[in-house]
Amino acid sequence: MSALPRAVDLGLIGCRMCGLVCRNVAGNAKLDGDGVGDAMACPRCGSTLRRRKTNSYARTWALLIAGFILYIPANVLPIMRTASLNDVDDNTIISGVVELWTNGSVDLAIIVFLASIVVPMLKFLSLGMLLVSSQRGSDWARPQRARLYRLVEFIGYWSMLDVFVVALLTALVRFNVLSRVEPLPGVIFFGLTVVLTMLASMSFDPRLIWDGRNTDD
Amino acid sequence: MATAVRNTDCLHARSSDALLICEHCDTVYRRRPLARGEVARCVRCGAELDRHRALSVNALLALILTAMIVFVQANIWPIFTLGLNGQFSATTLWGMIVTMWEQGAQVVAVLAAGTLFFFPMTKMMVMGWLLWFARMGRRAPGFAPLMVALHRIGPWTMSEVFVLGALVAIVKAHTYFEVVADPGIYAYGALTLLITIFAGVDMRQLWEQTPEPKP
Ligand SMILES: [Zn+2]
Ligand SMILES: [Zn+2]
Numbered sequence: 522m523s524a525l526p527r528a529v530d531l532g533l534i535g536c537r538m539c540g541l542v543c544r545n546v547a548g549n550a551k552l553d554g555d556g557v558g559d560a561m562a563c564p565r566c567g568s569t570l571r572r573r574k575t576n577s578y579a580r581t582w583a584l585l586i587a588g589f590i591l592y593i594p595a596n597v598l599p600i601m602r603t604a605s606l607n608d609v610d611d612n613t614i615i616s617g618v619v620e621l622w623t624n625g626s627v628d629l630a631i632i633v634f635l636a637s638i639v640v641p642m643l644k645f646l647s648l649g650m651l652l653v654s655s656q657r658g659s660d661w662a663r664p665q666r667a668r669l670y671r672l673v674e675f676i677g678y679w680s681m682l683d684v685f686v687v688a689l690l691t692a693l694v695r696f697n698v699l700s701r702v703e704p705l706p707g708v709i710f711f712g713l714t715v716v717l718t719m720l721a722s723m724s725f726d727p728r729l730i731w732d733g734r735n736t737d738d
Numbered sequence: 739m740a741t742a743v744r745n746t747d748c749l750h751a752r753s754s755d756a757l758l759i760c761e762h763c764d765t766v767y768r769r770r771p772l773a774r775g776e777v778a779r780c781v782r783c784g785a786e787l788d789r790h791r792a793l794s795v796n797a798l799l800a801l802i803l804t805a806m807i808v809f810v811q812a813n814i815w816p817i818f819t820l821g822l823n824g825q826f827s828a829t830t831l832w833g834m835i836v837t838m839w840e841q842g843a844q845v846v847a848v849l850a851a852g853t854l855f856f857f858p859m860t861k862m863m864v865m866g867w868l869l870w871f872a873r874m875g876r877r878a879p880g881f882a883p884l885m886v887a888l889h890r891i892g893p894w895t896m897s898e899v900f901v902l903g904a905l906v907a908i909v910k911a912h913t914y915f916e917v918v919a920d921p922g923i924y925a926y927g928a929l930t931l932l933i934t935i936f937a938g939v940d941m942r943q944l945w946e947q948t949p950e951p952k953p
Contacts, residue, residue, distance in 0.1 A: 525782050527764040535759030538886045540942050542757040542766070564753050565945060566882045617910075626909045633906060667762055667783040681853065681896055685903030688850055690911065691841055692834035693820045695827050700914065704843040712849050719893065727762040731782070 527731070534570045536563040543570055574726040578656060581725040585648050588717035591710045592641055598707035601687045605700045613707060614638065614683055636682040637711075644718045647673045648725060658733030670727045677722055680715045684708055755946065758787055791943055798939060799869040805932040806862050812897075812925035813855070817904055821916035828920060831855065853896035861895055864888050868944060877948045888941055898930045 528535055532545045541563055561570045574580075599611035612620070614637045621630035647669050654661060687708045694702035758767045762785035772778060772790040780787050793801070816828035829837070831854060839847035864884050871878035878884065904926065908917050 525765050528759045528766050529764055531766055533757070533759065533766060535761065535764075537761070538889050539945050540758075540761075541753050541755075541945070542759055543753045565950075566886055568886060621906070621910065624909075624913050629906055629909050632902070636902075664782075664784060667785065671762070671785060678893065678896055679899055679902075681849070681899050682903050682906065684846055684849065685854075685896075685900050686906045686910070688834050688838050688843075688846055689817070689829070689904060689907040691843075692829040692837040693818070693827050693907070693911065694915070695837075696822050696825055699825070700822060704838060704841050704846065709843055709845045712846050716849070723893065727783070727785075728764045731763045 529572060529732075534561075534572055536566060536568055536570055537574075538568040539563060539566040541565045545570075545572070573728060573732075574724060577724055577726040577729060578652060581648060581652055581721050584717050584721035584724060585645065585652075588641075588714050588721055589645055591717065592645070592714045595707055595711035595714050598710065599705045600683065600707035600711060601690065602703045602705055603694070603701075604703070606698060611705060614711065617683065617686075633682060633686075636679045640676055640680045641714060641718060644673050644677060644722065648718075648721055651725060651730065655729040655732070660733050663730055666730050667727060670722075670725065670730070674722050677719050678715070680718070681712070684712045684715070760785055760787055789938065789940070791939075793939060795869055795872045795947065799866065799873055801932060801935060802862055802866045802869060805929065805936070806866065808925050808929045808932060809858065809862060812922055812929050815922035815925060816920040817922040817926070818908060818920050819918040820911055821918065822914075830922060853894055854900050857891045858895040858897055861888065861891055865941060868941070872944050872948050875948070877951060881944075881948070885941070885944065895933075897926065898933055901926045901930045 528542075534543050534545045535541070536543060543561075543563060545561070562568065563570050596614055599613050600617070601612050603610045603612065618630050618634045618637070621627075621633060651666055651670055654666065687702075687704050690702045691704050694700055756769055758769045759765070760767070760780040760783060763780060763783040765780055765782045767778075767780075767787060769788070770778075772788060774790055774792065777789040778787040779785065813831050816830050816833075819826055819828040821827075831850075835847050835851050835855070838844075838850065864887060868878050868881065868884060868888075871881075901923075904923055908919070911917055
């Protein structure tokens with residue numbers, strides 16, 4: 522063991538809610554924290570102390586896969602309808618980006634593309650990769666994987682951008698027969714995808730990246 | 739950089755304020771005071787461990803009260819107005835939420851109400867309540883559960899995403915309509931600025947800054 526001891530090795534647990542460092546009196550808490558009968562409460566805030574987030578792998582996989590399944594209709598189905606006197610037009614996420622681009626707002630087109638397409642895809646790929654590599658106990662590129670996880674956690678909620686755009690346009694473009702905007706099912710699927718991927722990245726325990734067979738650096 | 743703890747250090751107490759555990763990789767450190775503007779990072783994984791607390795409780799409270807006033811403004815004023823052939827249409831945040839509900843996108847209405855109204859409002863009220871008592875050197879009634887609640891709702895406030903969304907909506911609408919910015923959008927802009935300042939504040943410092951109540 523190097524000069525960087527880990528809480529697991531010292532029999533310590535950090536409270537995930539208030540950060541207090543506690544002694545693991547029970548001592549036998551399972552690594553993924555779902556051991557029965559060894560629940561210990563934080564003496565400061567009362568939250569249950571766990572060495573690792575409960576069932577991190579199973580929960581993260583489930584939420585990630587659910588999010589991915591909903592991401593398909595979110596992209597295939599239109600997210601809003603713009604209707605005017607002589608024209609009805611259904612927009613998907615991609616067509617919204619293209620429309621911004623062709624109307625000359627290249628910078629905003631890029632922002633929306635990043636928030637609606639790149640960020641969700643990055644989340645699926647990154648969390649999937651983090652899950653697989655951690656489950657195999659791989660010591661490959663650990664610092665980079667740790668950084669990737671923090672990036673995914675930090676940017677995840679920006680994907681809600683398109684949902685708010687549709688909501689605002691729906692509320693504002695209400696000129697009876699002249700011009701109207703209505704939300705279509707795609708936006709609901711997209712909103713749910715964002716929530717599920719956020720929950721997935723919260724369920725993943727980044728400490729698992731470092732839990733492999735060779736914890737020495 | 740905080741100092742790493744040695745295996746040989748004796749840790750007899752049930753809990754310790756002198757230690758710090760990296761939440762991202764489980765490495766244990768000994769806490770040490772930080773200089774102004776200093777951020778302690780984990781040697782193993784690079785995550786932030788601790789940062790210098792630049793803002794006093796009083797300054798934080800003043801910021802929260804400002805944010806609350808701005809938040810009220812952001813919610814009561816229309817965000818922007820569209821004009822078409824002399825007809826005008828404006829909406830507030832709640833107007834938007836109600837419209838989404840009526841248009842069959844209840845899921846979106848609930849998401850928007852939560853992330854743009856209820857969670858930010860709860861967060862500010864709880865922070866204000868906790869800081870008000872911390873200012874008097876005490877823990878507020880309900881301190882522990884409220885601190886936990888604050889930690890849980892943290893990731894679910896999205897006002898800054900909404901501001902960017904409003905900007906995108908304005909640009910999209912601009913192609914077909916006359917667009918007039920209303921006070922609500924400016925209030926939201928100011929709110930985003932305040933939120934950015936708050937983003938660096940770890941409210942968990944209150945655990946150390948307020949005395950433990952005597953049992
Ligand atoms: Zn605690
Ligand atoms: Zn670390």
